[in-house]
Amino acid sequence: MIYIAPSILSADFAALGEEVKRVDKAGADYIHIDVMDGTFVPNITLGSPVVEKLRPHSEKVFDVHLMVEHPETQIDAFAKAGADIITFHAEAAKHAHRIVQQIHAHGLKAGLALNPGTSVSEADALLDELDMVLIMTVNPGFGGQKFIPSTVRKIQQLRDMMNERKLDFDIEVDGGINPSTAKEVIAAGANVLVAGSAVFGSDNLAAAITSLRG
Ligand SMILES: O=C(CO)[C@@H](O)[C@H](O)COP(=O)(O)O
Numbered sequence: 001m002i003y004i005a006p007s008i009l010s011a012d013f014a015a016l017g018e019e020v021k022r023v024d025k026a027g028a029d030y031i032h033i034d035v036m037d038g039t040f041v042p043n044i045t046l047g048s049p050v051v052e053k054l055r056p057h058s059e060k061v062f063d064v065h066l067m068v069e070h071p072e073t074q075i076d077a078f079a080k081a082g083a084d085i086i087t088f089h090a091e092a093a094k095h096a097h098r099i100v101q102q103i104h105a106h107g108l109k110a111g112l113a114l115n116p117g118t119s120v121s122e123a124d125a126l127l128d129e130l131d132m133v134l135i136m137t138v139n140p141g142f143g144g145q146k147f148i149p150s151t152v153r154k155i156q157q158l159r160d161m162m163n164e165r166k167l168d169f170d171i172e173v174d175g176g177i178n179p180s181t182a183k184e185v186i187a188a189g190a191n192v193l194v195a196g197s198a199v200f201g202s203d204n205l206a207a208a209i210t211s212l213r214g
């Protein structure tokens with residue numbers, strides 16, 4: 001089963017509630033919410049009060065991608081705001097295992113994100129606990145960037161680790177996903193596809209989502 005998670009980073013920020021409804025109706029499985037703090041990445045987007053206001057607009061899974069330093073300071077607020085999955089970056093976490101516990105204590109799914117320059121071995125010790133690993137297929141911070149081909153090998157490595165250890169977690173990819181790169185990442189073992197510009201850049205959201213499923 002392939003899940004499509006349109007990123008609202010490419011939506012109209014002046015009409016986010018309507019945009020969430022629009023992409024929900026168009027067949028999105030998850031709503032991907034990019035949280036950037038201007039420090040971990042050079043851009044600032046939104047915080048938990050915005051997620052709280054968006055929550056009544058859709059019952060789809062809210063997939064919160066935290067691109068922030070000190071993610072442990074944000075987990076409780078995003079859980080209260082209505083997140084279903086919270087993903088934090090390995091590069092920003094001093095006590096990653098404790099952060100996973102913190103997310104699970106809210107009854108939510110926990111994801112670990114890895115930048116293109118971070119090896120999958122960084123996730124190894126946590127794989128038994130994680131619900132999802134997010135392989136960044138661009139460097140985080142902006143929408144509309146070009147897919148980095150060397151990340152495909154990391155998806156395969158992670159899928160092999162999962163099979164060898166008989167584990168079960170989702171493999172999400174994020175950045176530069178379009179119908180062509182979608183095929184590649186699905187073949188490598190990804191099952192959750194984030195797409196911002198490929199969905200919101202289209203005048204037919206439903207068709208754009210369908211074409212990513214392959
Ligand atoms: O986390 C990020 C960027 O840091 C993403 O979720 C982007 O929003 C993806 O945008 P596209 O590359 O699909 O346009």
Ligand SMILES: [Fe+2]
Pocket residue numbers: 007032033034065174194
């Ligand atoms: Fe993202």
